[in-house]
Amino acid sequence: MIDTKPRTRETQFVSTREVGLWGRMLQGDRWLIILFLLPTLAFLIFLLWLPFLQGIWMSFHNWPFIGKPKWVGLQNYRDFVTASYFWTTIRATLIYSLSTVFQLGIALIAALALNQKFIPLKGIWWGIMLMPYAMPPVVTGAIWMYLLDPNLGMVTHYLIKLGILSEPIYWASDPTWAKWVITLVVSWTFWPFMFLIILSALQSIPESYYELAEVYGANLWQRFRTVTWPHIRGAVLAAFIIRIVWNLEKIDQPFQLTGGGPGYETSVLSVLTYRFAFLSGDFGMAFTVGIFLIAFMMILMIPFLRRFQILITQAGKRG
Amino acid sequence: MVKISGIQVKNLVKSFQKGTVQACKNVNLDIAEGELMVLLGPSGCGKTTTLRCIAGLESPDNDDAIWIKGRNVTRLPPKDRNLAFVFQDITLFPHLNVRKNISFGLDMRKTCSKEEIDRRVQEAARLLHLEELLDRKPNQLSGGQAQRVALGRAIVMEPDAFLMDEPLANLDAALRIEMRTEIKRIQRKLLTSTIFVTHDQEEALTLGDTIAVMKDGVVQQVGTPYQIYHQPANIFVGTFIGAPPINLFPCSIQSRGTEMIAISDLFYLPIPEAIAKNLSLGSQNLTLGIRPEFVTIGPKLENSFLARVTLIEPLGSRTLIFLEAKGREIRSVVQGEAPVAEGEAVHVTFQMERVFFFDSTGKRI
Amino acid sequence: MAQVTDRSSFVHKTLAYAGLIFVLSLILIPYSYIALTAFKPPGEVFEVEWLPREWSLEAWRYTFKTVEFQKYIFNSFIAGLGAAILSIFIAVPGAYIFGRKQLRGKEIFFYIITVALLFPYVLLIVPITITWIRIGLYDTLPGLWIAYQIFIIPFALWILRGFFAELPPSLEECAMVYGCTQFQAFYRVMLPLARPVIVSLLFMTFLIGWSDFLFSNMLTTGEGPRTASVILYVTAVGGERVEWEVLMVMTLMAGIPPVLLYILAQKQLMKTFAVRRR
Ligand SMILES: Nc1ncnc2c1ncn2[C@@H]1O[C@H](COP(=O)(O)OP(=O)(O)OP(=O)(O)O)[C@@H](O)[C@H]1O
Ligand SMILES: [Mg+2]
Numbered sequence: 001m002i003d004t005k006p007r008t009r010e011t012q013f014v015s016t017r018e019v020g021l022w023g024r025m026l027q028g029d030r031w032l033i034i035l036f037l038l039p040t041l042a043f044l045i046f047l048l049w050l051p052f053l054q055g056i057w058m059s060f061h062n063w064p065f066i067g068k069p070k071w072v073g074l075q076n077y078r079d080f081v082t083a084s085y086f087w088t089t090i091r092a093t094l095i096y097s098l099s100t101v102f103q104l105g106i107a108l109i110a111a112l113a114l115n116q117k118f119i120p121l122k123g124i125w126w127g128i129m130l131m132p133y134a135m136p137p138v139v140t141g142a143i144w145m146y147l148l149d150p151n152l153g154m155v156t157h158y159l160i161k162l163g164i165l166s167e168p169i170y171w172a173s174d175p176t177w178a179k180w181v182i183t184l185v186v187s188w189t190f191w192p193f194m195f196l197i198i199l200s201a202l203q204s205i206p207e208s209y210y211e212l213a214e215v216y217g218a219n220l221w222q223r224f225r226t227v228t229w230p231h232i233r234g235a236v237l238a239a240f241i242i243r244i245v246w247n248l249e250k251i252d253q254p255f256q257l258t259g260g261g262p263g264y265e266t267s268v269l270s271v272l273t274y275r276f277a278f279l280s281g282d283f284g285m286a287f288t289v290g291i292f293l294i295a296f297m298m299i300l301m302i303p304f305l306r307r308f309q310i311l312i313t314q315a316g317k318r319g
Numbered sequence: 320m321v322k323i324s325g326i327q328v329k330n331l332v333k334s335f336q337k338g339t340v341q342a343c344k345n346v347n348l349d350i351a352e353g354e355l356m357v358l359l360g361p362s363g364c365g366k367t368t369t370l371r372c373i374a375g376l377e378s379p380d381n382d383d384a385i386w387i388k389g390r391n392v393t394r395l396p397p398k399d400r401n402l403a404f405v406f407q408d409i410t411l412f413p414h415l416n417v418r419k420n421i422s423f424g425l426d427m428r429k430t431c432s433k434e435e436i437d438r439r440v441q442e443a444a445r446l447l448h449l450e451e452l453l454d455r456k457p458n459q460l461s462g463g464q465a466q467r468v469a470l471g472r473a474i475v476m477e478p479d480a481f482l483m484d485e486p487l488a489n490l491d492a493a494l495r496i497e498m499r500t501e502i503k504r505i506q507r508k509l510l511t512s513t514i515f516v517t518h519d520q521e522e523a524l525t526l527g528d529t530i531a532v533m534k535d536g537v538v539q540q541v542g543t544p545y546q547i548y549h550q551p552a553n554i555f556v557g558t559f560i561g562a563p564p565i566n567l568f569p570c571s572i573q574s575r576g577t578e579m580i581a582i583s584d585l586f587y588l589p590i591p592e593a594i595a596k597n598l599s600l601g602s603q604n605l606t607l608g609i610r611p612e613f614v615t616i617g618p619k620l621e622n623s624f625l626a627r628v629t630l631i632e633p634l635g636s637r638t639l640i641f642l643e644a645k646g647r648e649i650r651s652v653v654q655g656e657a658p659v660a661e662g663e664a665v666h667v668t669f670q671m672e673r674v675f676f677f678d679s680t681g682k683r684i
Numbered sequence: 685m686a687q688v689t690d691r692s693s694f695v696h697k698t699l700a701y702a703g704l705i706f707v708l709s710l711i712l713i714p715y716s717y718i719a720l721t722a723f724k725p726p727g728e729v730f731e732v733e734w735l736p737r738e739w740s741l742e743a744w745r746y747t748f749k750t751v752e753f754q755k756y757i758f759n760s761f762i763a764g765l766g767a768a769i770l771s772i773f774i775a776v777p778g779a780y781i782f783g784r785k786q787l788r789g790k791e792i793f794f795y796i797i798t799v800a801l802l803f804p805y806v807l808l809i810v811p812i813t814i815t816w817i818r819i820g821l822y823d824t825l826p827g828l829w830i831a832y833q834i835f836i837i838p839f840a841l842w843i844l845r846g847f848f849a850e851l852p853p854s855l856e857e858c859a860m861v862y863g864c865t866q867f868q869a870f871y872r873v874m875l876p877l878a879r880p881v882i883v884s885l886l887f888m889t890f891l892i893g894w895s896d897f898l899f900s901n902m903l904t905t906g907e908g909p910r911t912a913s914v915i916l917y918v919t920a921v922g923g924e925r926v927e928w929e930v931l932m933v934m935t936l937m938a939g940i941p942p943v944l945l946y947i948l949a950q951k952q953l954m955k956t957f958a959v960r961r962r
Contacts, residue, residue, distance in 0.1 A: 040778025051811040113703035135939035136895030157732035249806035290807035404861040427863030
């Protein structure tokens with residue numbers, strides 16, 4: 001006779017009637033709650049929402065690094081949409097966001113391979129696989145800068161040696177190649193995040209499921225489809241969505257590899273924000289571009305929103 | 320024996336969700352020093368809520384509901400009540416080993432010396448056969464061991480009372496019976512007032528000095544196991560206690576000379592004087608209740624009536640016989656093997672001195 | 685039947701090893717090459733040769749003596765450490781309340797956290813820089829510590845909240861019956877239980893501070909607490925000749941400590957990253 005009645009254990013703090021000494025004690029607990037929430041609330045307000053609103057306010061100004069800001073209304077927005085580089089930037093952002101797909105691919109291969117029972121020395125491989133993600137992006141960026149250098153880089157050298165290339169590619173000044181280089185470098189750097197999440201999900205699949213599938217004669221592909229995939233789908237989706245957003249703001253490497261150039265060819269929206277802020281000191285314009293970044297992210301996320309909504313409400317109900 | 324008051328619950332009212340759910344409507348309990356009281360009732364009747372109010376984990380609606388040793392503790396926080404609570408889901412602290420789990424309460428109190436704490440932990444461990452396990456973590460314990468650790472944590476506090484909320488519910492059947500005996504043995508040894516919540520009547524009957532039967536947030540009856548079984552206060556207590564359950568028949572009372580007679584379509588039964596004096600003539604809408612073991616199958620007697628055996632269920636030392644008469648089912652329990660066969664027609668007699676009468680509101684007369 | 689199983693398991697193994705080798709070579713080839721480059725004398729970096737013909741510590745000497753890179757490594761360390769400690773004080777209490785207390789409007793908070801998780805933080809660099817200049821946090825370590833919270837707190841709240849919510853509900857009540865106040869129940873019982881998660885968050889935040897380039901570049905000057913990432917960036921893109929061997933030494937110095945940390949915290953990390961399905 002196990003008590004299976006679902007119940008929300010309403011803790012004291014919202015009790016309807018609180019009187020007397022114990023009541024006052026409960027008031028004391030209310031203080032605890034407030035005290036505990038204070039840092040988080042301060043964070044949400046002062047580091048997230050206020051700066052965000054302040055940024056919007058700034059986007060209506062001509063706001064230099066030092067000096068007096070000047071109200072310009074929607075001028076920044078108009079300037080940006082009509083700028084010659086507007087579509088260049090959008091195109092760069094689109095290609096750049098493909099890196100999420102590449103990351104998912106590598107992460108899936110790595111996680112599935114490492115999750116097999118018969119693979120030895122798992123700990124070591126795990127450590128190696130995390131290296132790109134663990135290092136500062138500027139470090140991995142520098143490494144690829146060297147390896148991809150058209151004149152003395154190892155990659156160019158071998159590609160020519162193998163006859164794949166006939167001459168070095170000066171990718172930093174080639175609009176197409178520049179975009180692919182930053183996209184691939186970012187993919188190479190950040191895929192282990194998804195790898196970690198997928199691997200944890202894989203590890204939580206009970207072995208007996210596979211045994212059962214095997215008893216019923218499921219082959220490798222069928223086992224993946226009927227056991228593995230349904231179990232990791234939620235985790236993959238969550239990781240994918242988080243990554244879409246996070247990738248679009250990983251700009252250390254583009255900034256370092258191409259600086260957003262040639263011209264604006266690799267000025268992904270977030271790079272452009274940083275360019276305006278750091279290089280031109282034009283903060284109003286910088287945030288204007290940021291607003292477009294948010295819009296871009298939202299559009300990218302629309303296809304996933306419904307699934308994600310389900311996912312987070314489930315997560316929300318847990319607590 | 321003079322009853323020294325241990326815990327008193329006076330007119331406890333507790334509602335949830337802005338008063339829309341009343342878990343405890345008016346609960347009154349009086350647990351004497353050293354007494355083991357079992358709080359018994361169906362699921363959702365407010366047992367846990369009552370216990371949590373006593374422990375201070377819920378705040379009652381009224382201000383003077385909970386008294387411990389004559390002290391009003393209704394608004395004191397749990398830690399100042401000197402009670403020990405044993406949870407249904409056992410709830411050991413996963414990060415502490417058994418020793419630290421047991422001494423947790425004493426460590427928090429800071430009134431005991433280290434030696435004293437050690438001594439008490441050792442003693443509790445001996446009492447509960449936990450000496451070997453003191454350095455284990457909770458996840459290395461079996462269910463029974465874990466529950467014994469939870470008991471140990473309560474015992475070392477030397478509290479004014481133990482409050483146990485279905486402590487055995489998560490254990491398997493055999494272990495439950497073993498632990499039940501263990502708990503009673505320990506309680507007898509320590510003589511600490513105990514409230515033991517369960518919805519298992521067998522547990523209640525074997526364990527309790529007294530049993531309080533609850534329903535819908537109200538205590539229906541408090542009494543010894545014998546009283547609860549043989550003198551149920553109302554139909555609910557009568558039916559809730561006893562397995563197989565009591566037989567109930569609608570009836571009315573008429574007189575035959577000086578005798579009173581219980582009449583229904585099934586029977587025509589003279590009522591013994593001791594019971595009859597509480598009844599009034601011509602009462603309608605009464606309910607006659609009789610426990611299966613007092614329904615006898617045997618030779619035709621003056622008051623017997625005919626029934627057919629529909630089913631026989633051996634219960635080990637006893638046998639449960641289902642009978643049918645005029646479309647009504649009657650349960651009878653006999654010692655040993657069934658003296659009859661399924662399908663047979665038999666004569667059924669009620670032992671009239673064991674019969675209960677309940678009035679139309681369900682109260683026993 | 686047996687044969688079929690064997691064949692499939694051969695395919696299975698081949699695929700798994702192929703995948704493993706593919707991914708590993710993707711990582712190991714670049715790393716081993718640059719590790720060797722760090723030991724080449726300046727003249728040798730212009731040719732593609734795996735082993736240095738002449739092993740040299742010249743680049744290391746230059747990095748330590750002339751650039752004084754260790755100074756910036758130390759700045760990175762302090763920036764990461766401070767950010768990590770601060771983040772725990774912000775996220776743990778908040779996540780505890782969100783995870784375990786019934787509050788009115790709790791779901792709304794949950795959504796706010798989720799939105800914050802998907803917020804493009806890079807935007808905030810703009811207003812934060814302006815504000816930091818105005819209130820004097822510009823070019824200071826606390827300024828960096830606070831700014832880094834933007835990167836980690838939403839994620840930390842998300843992970844910790846889930847963790848707290850999944851602990852058995854009666855734990856604190858049990859602690860309170862056995863003598864704890866509300867705060868002690870948190871401090872004595874919940875906090876020790878959350879330790880593995882807290883440790884991995886501490887260390888993720890540390891790495892954020894250690895690795896960050898965007899804020900550090902924006903919020904500090906050459907005289908202030910510049911971190912190693914910025915120096916690396918400057919060495920890589922500034923000047924007309926890149927000193928590759930020096931750059932590779934820097935990448936090793938800035939890159940290896942985090943890798944070691946990751947390996948040390950492997951177990952905790954795996955737990956933290958276990959985003960539950962359902
Ligand atoms: N925190 C709460 N909020 C709302 N309703 C509650 C709360 N706690 C208990 N209740 C309600 O109060 C009533 C009594 O609950 P209680 O837990 O005391 O029953 P119980 O007798 O212990 O049952 P069980 O044998 O199933 O444990 C139930 O109807 C329950 O739904
Ligand atoms: Mg209960």
